[in-house]
Every structure is written in structure tokens, then in C-alpha cells.
Amino acid sequence: MVHPHHARNARPRRARALAAFAVLAGLTLAACSGGASGTAGTSGTAGERETAPGSSHSPSATSQAGPTANDDDAERRRWVDARLAEMTLEEKVGQLFVTYAYGETAGTTRPQDVANNQEWLGVNNGREAVERYHLGGVIYFGWSGNFADPAQVARLSNGLQRAALGSSPEVPLLITTDQEHGVITRLGAPATLFPGSMALGASGRADDAREAARISGEELRAVGITMDHAPVADVNVNPANPVIGVRSFGSDPQLVAGLTAAQVEGYQAGAAQGGGVVASTKHFPGHGDTDVDSHTGLPVVDHSLAEWRLTDAPPFRAAIEAGTGAIMSGHLQFPALDPSGDPATLSRPILTGLLREELGYDGVVITDSLKMAGVRQTYADSEVPVRALRAGADLLLMPPDLDLAYNAVLQAVASGELTEDRVDTSVRRILTLKHEQGIVEQPYADLDRVSEVVGSTEHEEAAQRITDHTTTLVRNEDGVLPLAAEGQSVLVTGAGSGSTVENLAARVGARDVSVTSRYAGTDPDDATIAQVVAAARDADAVVVTTSNAGASPGQAALVDALIATGVPVVTIATDVPYDIGSYPDAATHLATYSSVPVALESAARVLFGEVDPSGTLPVTVPVAGDPAQTLFPLGHGLGYR
Incomplete structure (x- = not known):
């Protein structure tokens, strides 16, 4: 389900990346209109017809x-x-x-x-x-x-x-x-x-x-x-x-x-x-x-x-x-x-x-x-x-x-x-x-x-600054984000690697909130899901990470079970941004595209409103199992301001 009235206009930001491409795009279109219409190919044997090194397009x-x-x-x-x-x-x-x-x-x-x-x-x-x-x-x-x-x-x-x-x-x-x-x-x-x-x-x-x-x-x-x-x-x-x-x-x-x-x-x-x-x-x-x-x-x-x-x-x-x-x-x-x-x-x-x-x-x-x-x-x-x-x-x-x-x-x-x-x-x-x-x-x-x-x-600071521009707020229907920075009890759980959950929990805990972490495994089974759900009932909010959820049905089952508790749930896709297609009922969702430390730190900054999310989806996100049905379009992204 798309909410275009929430979506930012991503094009002004994308213009920075596309400006360098403007001339190249013209060249590509020229190639399309003037190039061969059939199968590409050349004659000759053993590669002797190659252009001599040093032509105008060599480095x-x-x-x-x-x-x-x-x-x-x-x-x-x-x-x-x-x-x-x-x-x-x-x-x-x-x-x-x-x-x-x-x-x-x-x-x-x-x-x-x-x-x-x-x-x-x-x-x-x-x-x-x-x-x-x-x-x-x-x-x-x-x-x-x-x-x-x-x-x-x-x-x-x-x-x-x-x-x-x-x-x-x-x-x-x-x-x-x-x-x-x-x-x-x-x-x-x-x-x-x-x-x-x-x-x-x-x-x-x-x-x-x-x-x-x-x-x-x-x-x-x-x-x-x-x-x-x-x-x-x-x-x-x-x-x-x-x-x-x-x-x-x-x-x-x-x-x-x-x-x-x-x-x-x-x-x-x-x-x-x-x-x-x-x-x-x-x-x-x-x-x-x-x-x-x-x-x-x-x-x-x-x-x-x-x-x-x-x-x-x-x-x-x-x-x-x-x-x-x-x-x-x-x-x-x-x-x-x-x-x-x-x-x-x-x-x-x-x-x-x-x-x-x-x-x-x-x-x-x-x-x-x-x-x-x-x-x-x-x-x-x-x-x-x-x-x-x-x-x-x-x-x-x-x-x-x-x-x-x-x-x-x-x-x-x-x-x-x-x-x-x-x-x-x-x-x-x-x-x-x-x-x-x-x-x-x-x-x-x-x-x-x-x-x-x-x-x-200097390099580490640059990496964090660059990464702070990438986190994408995909959905925030109930206004759960940003989270309050004090007095909250937060459960951090999820799939992917155990270090992802632990590292994100440490960063959330640095914001003066009470944090519990519980790793659910790559593809959580019913027993694991039940244990996580029990822990969630004592929390003010739950943050759950997913990673390639389309390949592991237990991840979506975990998200759906947590949503059913009524506790506010924030889902974070830490790999491909297509995960939300597997759990489309998630009302609050971030995409970080990675679980490296700077990405998790940026996620924590966005969770607590220290950074305004400015990333936009660089791909179209379809409904899981139905690639023809768009859930969120290319360029979609929300912000706090």
C-alpha cells in the first residue's frame, strides 16, 4: 500500500547524482537511435581486429x-x-x-x-x-x-x-x-x-x-x-x-x-x-x-x-x-x-x-x-x-x-x-x-x-556523516517515530546475524533507555517467536531487524506476532529493502541497506530523532510474491520535518 501524500519528492536529492549523468544520458539515447538494430557482433578470428590500446576512450x-x-x-x-x-x-x-x-x-x-x-x-x-x-x-x-x-x-x-x-x-x-x-x-x-x-x-x-x-x-x-x-x-x-x-x-x-x-x-x-x-x-x-x-x-x-x-x-x-x-x-x-x-x-x-x-x-x-x-x-x-x-x-x-x-x-x-x-x-x-x-x-x-x-x-567521521544521509523512513503511520529518548523500555530483537541485534541494542541503550536484546535467529521457529513475544509484552516499544525476509518465512511470522501484541513495533530491513513486502502490516519501518556499525548508528539516530531521515528508496518495493504490484515506488521516503 502506497501513501504518496507522505512521500517526499526525492528528485531534488537525486538530481545531485543525476547531474553528472546528463551528458552521458544523451550519448546513450544517441546510441539507441543510431546503433545496430540486430544482434551485436563483429567478424574476425583470435581477436586481431581489436582497436589498438591508447584510443580516445582508454583511461x-x-x-x-x-x-x-x-x-x-x-x-x-x-x-x-x-x-x-x-x-x-x-x-x-x-x-x-x-x-x-x-x-x-x-x-x-x-x-x-x-x-x-x-x-x-x-x-x-x-x-x-x-x-x-x-x-x-x-x-x-x-x-x-x-x-x-x-x-x-x-x-x-x-x-x-x-x-x-x-x-x-x-x-x-x-x-x-x-x-x-x-x-x-x-x-x-x-x-x-x-x-x-x-x-x-x-x-x-x-x-x-x-x-x-x-x-x-x-x-x-x-x-x-x-x-x-x-x-x-x-x-x-x-x-x-x-x-x-x-x-x-x-x-x-x-x-x-x-x-x-x-x-x-x-x-x-x-x-x-x-x-x-x-x-x-x-x-x-x-x-x-x-x-x-x-x-x-x-x-x-x-x-x-x-x-x-x-x-x-x-x-x-x-x-x-x-x-x-x-x-x-x-x-x-x-x-x-x-x-x-x-x-x-x-x-x-x-x-x-x-x-x-x-x-x-x-x-x-x-x-x-x-x-x-x-x-x-x-x-x-x-x-x-x-x-x-x-x-x-x-x-x-x-x-x-x-x-x-x-x-x-x-x-x-x-x-x-x-x-x-x-x-x-x-x-x-x-x-x-x-x-x-x-x-x-x-x-x-x-x-x-x-x-x-x-x-x-577523519575517515570514520566521514563514513558516519555519509551514512546518516542513507537511512530511509519508509512508513510511520502511527507517528511512533521518533522514540522518546528517556524513560522508555525497548526490546531489540530480530533476525540476520546475532551481532546485528547486539550492536543495535548497544546503540539504542546509549540513548538512556532501558534495553533488552533477544536474537531470534535467521528463520525463527514457533517456540522462539513465542519467547520473543513474551519479552515484548513488558516493553514500551519493540525494534525488530530483518534480513532477506523473503527467503526466511519465520522473520515475517515474528514481525506479525509482535504487531499482534499491540506494543509499538519498528521494523528495520538491514539488507535488501524488499523485506516489508513480506510483512506489509508493519506500520513503522526503516531501511538501512546494511548492518555495518555506521548503518546501525545511523538507524539509532533516526529512531530517536537525532537525524532527520533523508534517504529514499533506490528501488521499487513490490508486494512479496507479486512483483507487478508496487507497495512503495522508487524515490519514496519520509522525514520528520
Whole structure:
């Protein structure tokens, strides 16, 4: 049920994010009216028809004009030419691969790390992997033991860079991770944590999106990470999307485009001087309208070419215009773009025909992980890397068998399936990116600056200020909010993670009210619900968190049971904002889009009226089970004043 007379006009706030997109929108419409009307595609084999690196849409072309820029370009070309000329074919092929290694140090001798690395890579540690395969890059994860604390990460990065620079071809690594924030966060506290993309979409403030990315990029670079697989440019038009959701800025292509461009600028701010990171915008050609997770299957997107141009393409076009250093391909079928059934990562009509030729992108294309099911269903693991290169990719991320993939590319060159010129084209792009983004000049982390930069007071204050703009008051029918700051007895309960309930209760308790917390579990059963309801009868108000309630019916049952007590209930969706569709009788509802500490603090500030809620829904919220019936529209949001 929509209450338009309560809804704010969200457009003035959204105008801040959309203003940067105005020119880009015109370009997109021009492409729609003047582009090909049929399936995109190009002729040729083995990728030889690709535009030479350095065209007008390469990242270097966005550099400031003038003698200094020209001198830098000339120096860059000389370095790239010299390095490429000195490389053996084996070294060139190694530059095409990015993978992970277990361990907190580059030369780990910890028995479990060694065993894992032997099974995964056939070597003892990351240093040996870099030296044996001449890797172009590495990627860090928590589950591979790469993140203990910021100083450790910096030492790991420096150790891996020493291995790369101390062995042929003496080229620094791209050290990468997925620091999207929100649900996908690799470098945790004490690093500065933001609530993620959809929260930024709720604020609609391009300046906030840019500043969040700048801070994140600065902290990543401080620990030696030089590429972030972010921002997410997918337009989340499908509420049932199992893998994107709050990782997207929203369902409005123009909003997503404006914030994507702002984040590209933020991540890469100061990168050439060693202060930022390469932005790796993802997942081309657009993962926002899928109902299958490409980690476990092959999603199919049924958009027409015209729909793709209007819905999915604008954020990528915006990222290109903003100078994104890399674009990541997605493992998904787009029949209207390529009727062959090949996933986009292996599709020449998509990666070359659309991305390189129609959108004019000539920067680095990196695949999503080649371990994922979405790219392994049709072809053998030995074929996938070769097909990705032929499609137009440059960097091959995490093949399931590095030795097999590496030798498959070498064999493809030997057999003529790939030419060495085609390999050179990708290596030239990779080397150009490394030089352009300051990685060649400043490959090492400064260990003395890590603690000064990561999680600094200035950064933490900025994160809270930015997050205070994101909390969305969706419904306040009975005027329950704001809560009285004194003398209240409040029960904080809910689903999701136990830490979410505990952390929110601590913040509510800091407001001089009596607080009880009771975690109800991810999908509460009848017995748990009864216990929570009994506790609620002694409270003046109940605050209940939900997280992906559509997937766990017990969450909606808990909310409905609490409402039936007659005690005022405030529901808070701490992940996707679609939750209220599962419990539409909730009269007082907030969306925070995240459960990170700054998001919970902002929620507490809104609960007690310390902050006027200013976020608006960046997606349309439908009734659960009926996506055609709108409960709350895009742009809906209430305030106290």
C-alpha cells in the first residue's frame, strides 16, 4: 500500500547524482537511435581486429592535456614498449593471470598454507607462484588467510611485489580484492567501513559516493592493494536477484550511472601518485536482472538489445567516460546480444562488439572468477581461458587449474588458435594500466603510514556523516517515530546475524533507555517467536531487524506476532529493502541497506530523532510474491520535518 501524500519528492536529492549523468544520458539515447538494430557482433578470428590500446576512450585519454601529460604519455609508452620487447612468450602469458595464494605472508611456511597452496597451485606459497608463473596479479580473500590486520596485509603485499620485481619480467603486480563495502567487504575493521552501494543509492549524493570510494581507495592502497573490483554497475531491476541486491546502487539506470561514475573517480583519485586504486567496474554487460547466482549456475538475461542499451549499458558507459581502469565481465547469457548461448565472458559479440566497439572501451577487461559455475558449463577448463581471450578479455581471474590454463594459452599460440600479437595486445593494456595508475613508480606500501591512514578518525567521521544521509523512513503511520529518548523500555530483537541485534541494542541503550536484546535467529521457529513475544509484552516499544525476509518465512511470522501484541513495533530491513513486502502490516519501518556499525548508528539516530531521515528508496518495493504490484515506488521516503 502506497501513501504518496507522505512521500517526499526525492528528485531534488537525486538530481545531485543525476547531474553528472546528463551528458552521458544523451550519448546513450544517441546510441539507441543510431546503433545496430540486430544482434551485436563483429567478424574476425583470435581477436586481431581489436582497436589498438591508447584510443580516445582508454583511461590514459582522460588525463589532463598539456606538456606534463604528454611527457607522461611518452614515458609510459617507452616503458611499456621496452618491457614488452624484453618479455618471453611465457612471461607475457603469465601477465594475463590473476589468482590467489593461501597465507598471511608471501613466503609462508605454515603447514596448512603450504598444503593448500600445493593442492591449488602446485607451489608452497604466493612468492613461488609469482616467480613460476610470472603472474600479472593476485587477489586477496579472508578465507585464503590473507587478512589478519592492516600491517600484516601491507607486509604481504610488499613481499609479493618483491617477488615480482625480483624475478623476470620485473613488472609489479596488480594486487586486488573485492572491497565493495556492505555485504562484500574483505578488509575489515579497523579499516573504515561503509554500508555499501544501495545505501549510497538511497542518499543519491554523488559527492558522498565519490568520497566513500576515495577513502576506501586510499586505505586499500595504504596496505598495498592496487585494484578494487568495484564499483558494481549492475542495475538491480529484479527483486529476486540472488547475488546482486544491495550490491547495486538501485534500479534507476541514470542513478546507477551517476553514482558508478562518481565512485570510479573516487577510487582512482590520486592513484597515479600512489594514493588510490584501479577501479574494476562490474559485471558487464549487466547482472541486475537475474534470478540465478552465476557462482552456482548460468543466469539468462532476456533483455532485448534496445532494453540493454537503455537499462544495463548506461552505468558502464558512465564508468568508461569517468576513466575506469578496468571492467569485469559477468558469466551470464544474454541471448539478444549473442544468440550462441556463450556466457558474456566468452562472447566476442559482447566483449568486443559491444564493449570495445559500440561503447568505445579500450582499457583492461578482466573476467570474473573462472572457478564459477556460470563459465564452466559448456567448455572444458582448458578451453575457457583461450575463448575468453578470443572474446576480448585481457586478465583471466582465478582459473580452477592455473597450470592447465597457463599451458592452454601457450599451446593456443603454438597451434595458431591465438596469435602472439593478440597476447601482446592484452599485455600492452595491462602494462599501460600498471604504469598509468602509479603501480610501476610506487609498488610498495609504506609500513609507517598504515596506521595513520587505515581507519583514521577523519575517515570514520566521514563514513558516519555519509551514512546518516542513507537511512530511509519508509512508513510511520502511527507517528511512533521518533522514540522518546528517556524513560522508555525497548526490546531489540530480530533476525540476520546475532551481532546485528547486539550492536543495535548497544546503540539504542546509549540513548538512556532501558534495553533488552533477544536474537531470534535467521528463520525463527514457533517456540522462539513465542519467547520473543513474551519479552515484548513488558516493553514500551519493540525494534525488530530483518534480513532477506523473503527467503526466511519465520522473520515475517515474528514481525506479525509482535504487531499482534499491540506494543509499538519498528521494523528495520538491514539488507535488501524488499523485506516489508513480506510483512506489509508493519506500520513503522526503516531501511538501512546494511548492518555495518555506521548503518546501525545511523538507524539509532533516526529512531530517536537525532537525524532527520533523508534517504529514499533506490528501488521499487513490490508486494512479496507479486512483483507487478508496487507497495512503495522508487524515490519514496519520509522525514520528520
